[in-house]
Amino acid sequence: MFFASDNAGPVHPQIMNRLAQANSGHAMPYGNDAIMDEVRDAIRTTFEAPEAAVYLVATGTAANALALACYTQPWQTIFCSVTSHIHEDECNAPEFYAGAAKLTMVETDDKMTPEALTKAIEKHPEGNVHGAQRGPVSITQVTERGSVHSLEELNALTAVAKRYDLPVHLDGARFANALVALGCSPAEMTWKAGVDVVSFGGTKNGCMGVEAVIFFDPAKAWEFELRRKRGAHLFSKHRFLSAQMAGYLQDDLWRATARQANDNARYLADGLRAAGATMLHEPDANMIFAKWPRRIHQKLQAAGAKYYVMDGPLDSGDPDTPLSARLVCDWSVGTEAIDQFLSYF
Amino acid sequence: MFFASDNAGPVHPQIMNRLAQANSGHAMPYGNDAIMDEVRDAIRTTFEAPEAAVYLVATGTAANALALACYTQPWQTIFCSVTSHIHEDECNAPEFYAGAAKLTMVETDDKMTPEALTKAIEKHPEGNVHGAQRGPVSITQVTERGSVHSLEELNALTAVAKRYDLPVHLDGARFANALVALGCSPAEMTWKAGVDVVSFGGTKNGCMGVEAVIFFDPAKAWEFELRRKRGAHLFSKHRFLSAQMAGYLQDDLWRATARQANDNARYLADGLRAAGATMLHEPDANMIFAKWPRRIHQKLQAAGAKYYVMDGPLDSGDPDTPLSARLVCDWSVGTEAIDQFLSYF
Amino acid sequence: MFFASDNAGPVHPQIMNRLAQANSGHAMPYGNDAIMDEVRDAIRTTFEAPEAAVYLVATGTAANALALACYTQPWQTIFCSVTSHIHEDECNAPEFYAGAAKLTMVETDDKMTPEALTKAIEKHPEGNVHGAQRGPVSITQVTERGSVHSLEELNALTAVAKRYDLPVHLDGARFANALVALGCSPAEMTWKAGVDVVSFGGTKNGCMGVEAVIFFDPAKAWEFELRRKRGAHLFSKHRFLSAQMAGYLQDDLWRATARQANDNARYLADGLRAAGATMLHEPDANMIFAKWPRRIHQKLQAAGAKYYVMDGPLDSGDPDTPLSARLVCDWSVGTEAIDQFLSYF
Amino acid sequence: MFFASDNAGPVHPQIMNRLAQANSGHAMPYGNDAIMDEVRDAIRTTFEAPEAAVYLVATGTAANALALACYTQPWQTIFCSVTSHIHEDECNAPEFYAGAAKLTMVETDDKMTPEALTKAIEKHPEGNVHGAQRGPVSITQVTERGSVHSLEELNALTAVAKRYDLPVHLDGARFANALVALGCSPAEMTWKAGVDVVSFGGTKNGCMGVEAVIFFDPAKAWEFELRRKRGAHLFSKHRFLSAQMAGYLQDDLWRATARQANDNARYLADGLRAAGATMLHEPDANMIFAKWPRRIHQKLQAAGAKYYVMDGPLDSGDPDTPLSARLVCDWSVGTEAIDQFLSYF
Known part of the structure; x- marks a missing residue:
């Protein structure tokens, strides 16, 4: 992840x-x-x-x-x-x-x-x-x-x-x-x-x-x-x-790896939307900016998921407050890791 | 070479x-x-x-x-x-x-x-x-x-x-x-x-x-x-x-490769001296500065040997005039290449 | 001026x-x-x-x-x-x-x-x-x-x-x-x-x-x-x-010349206000930012007054449109020059 | 001086x-x-x-x-x-x-x-x-x-x-x-x-x-x-x-002041030579490099003459040892100051 x-x-x-x-x-x-x-x-x-x-x-x-x-x-x-x-x-x-x-x-x-x-x-x-x-x-x-x-x-x-x-x-x-x-x-x-x-x-x-x-x-x-x-x-x-x-x-x-990275991001973005996250920018390529509740961030980070939380703090505050995140997919990220990530929502 | x-x-x-x-x-x-x-x-x-x-x-x-x-x-x-x-x-x-x-x-x-x-x-x-x-x-x-x-x-x-x-x-x-x-x-x-x-x-x-x-x-x-x-x-x-x-x-x-490089240089220097070349600096490590007649340089370069000739021109002038050269040995240079090099003297 | x-x-x-x-x-x-x-x-x-x-x-x-x-x-x-x-x-x-x-x-x-x-x-x-x-x-x-x-x-x-x-x-x-x-x-x-x-x-x-x-x-x-x-x-x-x-x-x-410069600016600002100009910043020291109609700028510049007109163009457009100006007084500007300047309003 | x-x-x-x-x-x-x-x-x-x-x-x-x-x-x-x-x-x-x-x-x-x-x-x-x-x-x-x-x-x-x-x-x-x-x-x-x-x-x-x-x-x-x-x-x-x-x-x-400076230097150089000093460079313009015995330097400096002594020390050592000096004449140096300077030799 x-x-x-x-x-x-x-x-x-x-x-x-x-x-x-x-x-x-x-x-x-x-x-x-x-x-x-x-x-x-x-x-x-x-x-x-x-x-x-x-x-x-x-x-x-x-x-x-x-x-x-x-x-x-x-x-x-x-x-x-x-x-x-x-x-x-x-x-x-x-x-x-x-x-x-x-x-x-x-x-x-x-x-x-x-x-x-x-x-x-x-x-x-x-x-x-x-x-x-x-x-x-x-x-x-x-x-x-x-x-x-x-x-x-x-x-x-x-x-x-x-x-x-x-x-x-x-x-x-x-x-x-x-x-x-x-x-x-x-x-x-x-x-x-x-x-x-x-x-x-x-x-x-x-x-x-x-x-x-x-x-x-x-x-x-x-x-x-x-x-x-x-x-x-x-x-x-x-x-x-x-x-x-x-x-x-x-x-x-180079086109193949880029396509794979973009596809990974689309798959992840679709999953995030389906899970109720809000997109902050429309992901055109392999980067996603989205927000979802703090408590899910806490679960994800505890599970070892690596990504940037852009506001915070992560560890305290109302668990339902949405926090923004940046997620980047490279060519090697597989659907398995993405599915695992989405499973915490 | x-x-x-x-x-x-x-x-x-x-x-x-x-x-x-x-x-x-x-x-x-x-x-x-x-x-x-x-x-x-x-x-x-x-x-x-x-x-x-x-x-x-x-x-x-x-x-x-x-x-x-x-x-x-x-x-x-x-x-x-x-x-x-x-x-x-x-x-x-x-x-x-x-x-x-x-x-x-x-x-x-x-x-x-x-x-x-x-x-x-x-x-x-x-x-x-x-x-x-x-x-x-x-x-x-x-x-x-x-x-x-x-x-x-x-x-x-x-x-x-x-x-x-x-x-x-x-x-x-x-x-x-x-x-x-x-x-x-x-x-x-x-x-x-x-x-x-x-x-x-x-x-x-x-x-x-x-x-x-x-x-x-x-x-x-x-x-x-x-x-x-x-x-x-x-x-x-x-x-x-x-x-x-x-x-x-x-x-x-790192010590092994350096030792090999220095040994290569010593082997080459010994060969050069034996072949009549003059050392310009005593080679303490893996670099050799020496001089030998232009005609031998010409043969070496024609044979594809790669090294710096520090004065020149290489292609014209008295064939017996000594020209200076820099030779550097890395760890991978074998005695075979050195022997081949020396064979042109 | x-x-x-x-x-x-x-x-x-x-x-x-x-x-x-x-x-x-x-x-x-x-x-x-x-x-x-x-x-x-x-x-x-x-x-x-x-x-x-x-x-x-x-x-x-x-x-x-x-x-x-x-x-x-x-x-x-x-x-x-x-x-x-x-x-x-x-x-x-x-x-x-x-x-x-x-x-x-x-x-x-x-x-x-x-x-x-x-x-x-x-x-x-x-x-x-x-x-x-x-x-x-x-x-x-x-x-x-x-x-x-x-x-x-x-x-x-x-x-x-x-x-x-x-x-x-x-x-x-x-x-x-x-x-x-x-x-x-x-x-x-x-x-x-x-x-x-x-x-x-x-x-x-x-x-x-x-x-x-x-x-x-x-x-x-x-x-x-x-x-x-x-x-x-x-x-x-x-x-x-x-x-x-x-x-x-x-x-x-140094205090005397500064006081004179600030006094000059205040005298000029008061005059400008009295003449109907609008202050853009309150002049605390010796600089004035104000605006007044284009036609008065045109008269002033024609008369040789030197100052920066910050928007424009000066030479064409509705003569009643207010244009902004920067005026700076140094110690040597006398009330005579200021009075002359104000006379064009 | x-x-x-x-x-x-x-x-x-x-x-x-x-x-x-x-x-x-x-x-x-x-x-x-x-x-x-x-x-x-x-x-x-x-x-x-x-x-x-x-x-x-x-x-x-x-x-x-x-x-x-x-x-x-x-x-x-x-x-x-x-x-x-x-x-x-x-x-x-x-x-x-x-x-x-x-x-x-x-x-x-x-x-x-x-x-x-x-x-x-x-x-x-x-x-x-x-x-x-x-x-x-x-x-x-x-x-x-x-x-x-x-x-x-x-x-x-x-x-x-x-x-x-x-x-x-x-x-x-x-x-x-x-x-x-x-x-x-x-x-x-x-x-x-x-x-x-x-x-x-x-x-x-x-x-x-x-x-x-x-x-x-x-x-x-x-x-x-x-x-x-x-x-x-x-x-x-x-x-x-x-x-x-x-x-x-x-x-x-600019030519007049330069000429005056060069003339001053020539007058000083002639005086120095006459007094036994050795020129280190021939003074083509308004700078003089010369040497003379330490003891004369000591007298000059004690008298307030300003110039660079380029070797030293000034204050100790054999009084007859010659020390080098740089002397520069500007347009305003008069013959009076030069004569005074030379009087210490």
Whole structure:
């Protein structure tokens, strides 16, 4: 009954196999391994982007912070949602990598709106040397509240960015979960929608620790390589990053694990609704925000279920008061664990 | 015939096994996994340091830059050898992590001397607001020229640092190779010798990508955790860093692989000498710097041997002119490959 | 009719005289001039703080950014009002000086409230390595909307900070204007109210370009000196900063000019109200936010009056629509200019 | 008898007069004052550079650090002399402003040589992601040892930089002293010699605290403005920087004060030689490095003479041992003080 995060699940066997295969003899270090050539080709094909610059790092925060740094001057501000991972969960890494730039919160409870984005940008008039200057727009897909922007919504946001000539970053730590939810192509969810650079997540969806950073315009390639090295994120035994990503892409594993995670979440959400819980956000992908009475939380936690209770306290107060929770399903959560979880309701 | 670097070799099977074992079900992320508890205990025992704060990161540059940052103010300078990895091979990562601090070169061809270190420190008088302030001393063991400081030499250097009340960092990317060369205990080569924090390397010696940072005084523990997260070096699926280090420490594998690497290097060095090559530095551990005629280089490279030729050009000039080379042996290089290499002389 | 800012007025003759007096022969550079000793003593006496560390810089942004940097770690966030100068008007200088720290907006239209401050702090739970850590609280007195916190209000804010063990910075670019508005002592508005460090402004109140940074606990003294030098804010011919501050403090000139500025603003505000303008904030010191019909703005601007129109456009639209304006009075604005200004209503 | 530094002298009366004249009524802040227009024109004319971007800051360190930052990426290294002010006397300000870039020492005792510069650049091969990347070359004119590069020497250095496509910065804290020593035009010593940006010093040569930064290619103009603001170096009452620079340029005052300073130094140097002192560097401008017996130093210091004794101790040891000293003459040092000084020999 582990629903605390999709970053706590196991590595998919197909990826473990690729790691084992890669572990033969010597290989050129620092991204010059042959598997990386295979990965680069596979990603360019998958994204219909034959010119894209493709790099691997081991953490999602590294992917985001390095990608954004390539598009942010130290005197600029990055426009992001108040719930975004780059603002809430990266301990100032984006600011650090962007040379002490600022993050400006676009007012929203979940998905950014074009209106709120426009308002945030307009607060920073051009040519005013005193304020932070306009920088990139960072969109999170899946959002940290479990929502998925439709292609229309994405395009509306990037249209605002383009109107102000601002680059667009997509935090795709759960890229695959969003993609299978929308049923569109990777190109449609990225460069065709006006995205300049994407953090393409692997770790939360069955890898050990690997994320790709994909620049659709390769002009930033060398700068990224220098920033990655300077950030201490260039792996000497890089083939083991490459092997993970190769295994992840092989035979569309990445879509399969994402579909499984989303299906698990839907199954759990249906069960929760049937058991009387209230959904706080509509779960578009593999994250559920819901509330139910304290006494059921107490039973679940006593039984060892792992998930975040977002208000509290858990251990005292009216047992009928509903408390909010976040539940995340990764690909490996089976219906058995979900049924067991629901049995406590 | 791969002697380009010990960071290009395979992962030892014992470590691969530990990764496979760790890959079962869910585990708490971000260093809260149970294997990390095991690793912490093992390192504390190994270093006879029951209070030490122990952390894992995935690259040697991250270990060095984060460890140094905890002991360096932005207005200070780090004292290091001109050949040190932190100066030559980390693309300003130490400066980046230390908030734009400076590195001051201690004049030396290889190992730092107490006299040269004293001279470098004395150039930065206390209380002079105009110059960079004195910061930590960073010692590389094994040096980038393949030398190992004796315990006497180490103690003499740290004595200088202590005289000026400066902290000491040990870059131990090849810690194990140095240790087995000296035949001393980890404690003797670190805290008993006045070292405050050590980068304890795993990657070059049979791991996939893991280094421990060990603070003998745990006062910096929380600061390190924040710096690691801010640097994007905190792994969500941390158990796979832990598992590598657990496998590395288990049954003293780390000493065995280091011994093998050093033995390989000695075997190669003996062969080179016998073949008429000239040693440029005495190889104390697993690195060899030697020179031999251009024509032999040409044959070796044509045969696919991988190593660095440090002067050149390789392809033209007097075939009898000696050219310098760097050769590094990792644990997996067998005598067969070495014999094959030597056969071209 | 210059009401655009109090940073555009002339230097008071008493200060010009001190500059001229100081300009005799050679003087020790870098803050070692004799006038600085006089200034330090005068400030310690004025603030009833015999141990205070006192430094001079030339700009308000330098005073704020350097003072805050001494109390902020790069992984922390500074709590400030959304209208604060450090957030809106310093082009990321606080972030730059604090090593890429974050600024967290305390929700408010003008003065910070203890509730809003508490809420902002509580959003950053202790011990959560993923989010920005709690850093100092920065209070602006006079606020950028022209309001002055009462001593009760100040004490309530610092009480919140102290409850969380957070240091308190006071941005006193208009310190004197606030002080004479409250009629309290400098000690009451600073250390007796729980302020740890204050930017004590001179530039906007009759100086040429000088601000004092006053640490009530001198523990940060040497760090400040290094940060000031590293920021390129240590003046070689420092005596000319000292002379300004000496002239400013002499015979309470600073209170006199502030009183004059506040009186000017009150006279202008009374006139505006009498002329039918609407006050947007009650002007506690020397800044006025008010609105009146577009057609009167058009006449005023045509006549050369200088002030900020905060919405618009000025040149087209219904002539009766009220537009908001910011008017700032410095000490040198006379009633003649004000009467002239009011004559256009 | 004040020879400690030219940054400790008084402000020239002509500049004080311009400050007094500027102090009338209100003026637009932040560099939008009318006097700045006059200064910009005067500098463009003086440098025969009608397109140059011209900015003022108050300290030499700010001028250097901001100018260099515009040409340095954080992963690059700045090539400078080991005696340069940016390395020895700016407490890591260049590193801070350049986002944690490195400084690489060009080996030299005084003036940089093309050979040493080439060697330093060649140590950083292109395309090597592991090392610091090549950044700008910074030349100091007058050097910190009192030497002036001839135009031939300057051109030889910039030719090296251009060969590697590296920008060139000239630290001209003593620009005027060098210029009058060479008897050439400002254009010849800057853009005609391949300099891209110059710190044009005023403070050491009769101003209160002002330096111009002149970009011969205005492409960096807006970036500089943002960096200056972010560094807290944009003055609100900017007219008082402008007025200093206007007074400095008026009727070639800057050349006159520099000539006076150089003449003073020559008079002093001749006297020292006549008195038996040994010159350590040939004094090309207004700085003298010489040595003479300890006992004469003791007499001089007892008499209140101010200058740096560079070895020591002063107070004990053989009275006949020669000790080295640095003496700097500013424009205001008269022959009377020099004669008095020489009388102790």
